[in-house]
Amino acid sequence: xxDAPLAAVAEQIVGPVGATILLLAATISCFGxxxxxxxxxxxxxFAGANDGMFxxxxxxxHPKYATPYMxxxxxxxxxxxxxxxxxxxxLAILASASILLVYLAVILATIKLRxxxxxxxxxxxxxxxxxxxxxxxxxxxxxxxxxxxKWEILSTVIFIAVVCVIYFxxxxxxxxxxxEIKFKN
Numbered sequence: 001x002x003d004a005p006l007a008a009v010a011e012q013i014v015g016p017v018g019a020t021i022l023l024l025a026a027t028i029s030c031f032g033x034x035x036x037x038x039x040x041x042x043x044x045x046f047a048g049a050n051d052g053m054f055x056x057x058x059x060x061x062h063p064k065y066a067t068p069y070m071x072x073x074x075x076x077x078x079x080x081x082x083x084x085x086x087x088x089x090x091l092a093i094l095a096s097a098s099i100l101l102v103y104l105a106v107i108l109a110t111i112k113l114r115x116x117x118x119x120x121x122x123x124x125x126x127x128x129x130x131x132x133x134x135x136x137x138x139x140x141x142x143x144x145x146x147x148x149x150k151w152e153i154l155s156t157v158i159f160i161a162v163v164c165v166i167y168f169x170x171x172x173x174x175x176x177x178x179x180e181i182k183f184k185n
Contacts, residue, residue, distance in 0.1 A: 006022055006026075007019040007022050007023050007026075010022040038075075041075050042068055042071040042072040042074075042075045043068060043071070045058045045068070045071040045074065045075060046058060046059055046068035046071040049071065052170060052171075052173070052174035052177075053167060053170050053171070053174075054166065054170060055166075055170065057070050058070050058071045058074060059071075090152075090155075093148065093152050094152065094155055094156060094159065096144075097145065097148060097152060097153075097156045098156060098159065098160075100141050100144055100145060101145075101156070101160070103137070103141060104138065104141045104142075107134050107137045107138055107141070108138075110134055111131060111134050114126070114131070114134075
């Protein structure tokens with residue numbers, strides 16, 4: 001069970017039943033995660049298209065089923081392309097690296113919000129230890145990201161660059177449309 005180290009540990013501690021339970025729980029967990037992702041991500045694309053952050057065609061709704069069918073088709077197509085273009089290990093590493101960058105952004109936003117003076121009616125929750133926990137999080141994320149190979153870093157940077165280009169192009173298109181509407185009025 002070299003490919004499933006947690007199951008191997010469970011088998012050593014509880015026996016074969018432990019390994020089976022752990023693998024079954026992992027399977028159910030992965031199924032739940034993927035089911036939620038399949039339902040949620042196309043709707044995020046749809047909402048982004050409605051807000052002008054993504055191309056407008058993603059906001060099309062099916063006339064009979066009232067679902068964002070173009071967002072669903074686009075998402076499924078992208079997932080298919082990513083799935084056949086690399087191994088599971090490569091995709092898992094890229095997904096992990098991407099989510100680590102999201103976590104890093106959240107931690108940095110937390111630090112900024114924590115240092116910002118603002119009047120609030122309710123006392124906000126603060127983790128004991130001040131900025132120690134966020135800095136530990138930053139250090140852990142940087143340490144994990146430094147373990148990526150050059151190809152994994154390049155792939156992640158390319159993916160982020162493509163998403164940024166789409167975002168800025170759509171922002172420019174939206175700005176131009178707003179200017180045209182103001183000009184016509």
